[in-house]
Amino acid sequence: MAYRYATERADHSDLASGTVLRSAPGHPGFPVRLADELFQRAAARAAPDGRPVALWDPCCGSGHLATTVGLLHRERLSWVLATDADPAALGIARRNLALLTAGGLAERERGLRADAAAFGRPAMEERAEAAARLAARLRAAGGDLPAAARTGDAFAPQPPERPVDVVLTDIPYGGLTRWRDAPAEGGDPVGALLRALAAVLPPEAVITVTARTRKVALPEGVAALERVRVGNRAAVLVRAADARA
Known part of the structure; x- marks a missing residue:
């Protein structure tokens, strides 16, 4: 039996640890x-x-x-x-x-935008945009x-x-x-x-x-x-x- 799979040469930077997904030492x-x-x-x-x-x-x-x-x-x-x-x-x-979940990604986006405004950090705004893109992807793929x-x-x-x-x-x-x-x-x-x-x-x-x-x-x-x-x-x-x- 042949097993088929495919990997996209896509940009996965939105999923890098510390961008939207949380990371911690260790x-x-x-x-x-x-x-x-x-x-x-x-x-x-x-x-x-x-x-x-x-x-x-x-x-x-x-x-x-x-x-x-x-x-x-x-x-x-x-x-x-x-x-x-x-x-x-x-x-x-x-x-x-x-x-x-849509709710979890929306909350993450709001938090990142709030941090961007409070600390004047453009990188936080870019991470908020990444959260929005992931939310759109999740909705298109079937939701929560x-x-x-x-x-x-x-x-x-x-x-x-x-x-x-x-x-x-x-x-x-x-x-x-x-x-x-x-x-x-x-x-x-x-x-x-x-x-x-x-x-x-x-x-x-x-x-x-x-x-x-x-x-x-x-x-x-x-x-x-x-x-x-x-x-x-x-x-x-x-x-x-x-x-x-």
């Missing part, structure tokens, strides 16, 4: 073009009939990745879930996921996208309240972020993460894991659907059924 953004490509690859495999899919980021941090995909692919999504073990990160994630952010341990996850088709997550790395009490499987927590997520997902769901590494290592016996490498990031797509213990 909660880095994610390359928008790579998020676009990986989601399309995973969605094509999880739902080749083109139906809307539900997305889950179980290591969401600031929620930048989940919110970006929601704004890029509203028409392909039915629901977005973001979970993380860090309460501070979830506070930012909730504010970012609110941008998947249901989304939720809650506390969750990626190594002992609760079953999502709705069936999830696609998991897309950027795992902690380096000095910016770190695992919290991660169980290691052969010295690498990726295998434990895949097993834990697969246990609460439908068997046909697709798990996409990215990291700043040359190659995301998989545990013995788990086959990759696809591998992608762009710059200093590598990604692997795995069928949930294939990752179950």
Whole structure:
């Protein structure tokens, strides 16, 4: 079976972390073009009939990745879930996921315009215009996208309240972020993460894991659907059924 996806050579600067989407130290953004490509690859495999899919980021941090995909692919999504073990990160994630609604984007635009007027900063006005463009894009793609952010341990996850088709997550790395009490499987927590997520997902769901590494290592016996490498990031797509213990 051929899986088709397309990436636009479009200007995604409105989605850059810190423009409209909120950022914070220790909660880095994610390359928008790579998020676009990986989601399309995973969605094509999880739902080749083109139906809307539900997305889950179980290591969401600031929620930048989940919110970006929601704004890029509203028409392909039915629901977005973001979970993380860090309460501070979830506070930012909730504010970012609110941008998947017309009300949230309107509030963000008003705040940026107010800051531009109060502090005389033209850059704030430019960011307000970006929020307006994202709102127009969301309306054209189908309007508000249901989304939720809650506390969750990626190594002992609760079953999502709705069936999830696609998991897309950027795992902690380096000095910016770190695992919290991660169980290691052969010295690498990726295998434990895949097993834990697969246990609460439908068997046909697709798990996409990215990291700043040359190659995301998989545990013995788990086959990759696809591998992608762009710059200093590598990604692997795995069928949930294939990752179950």
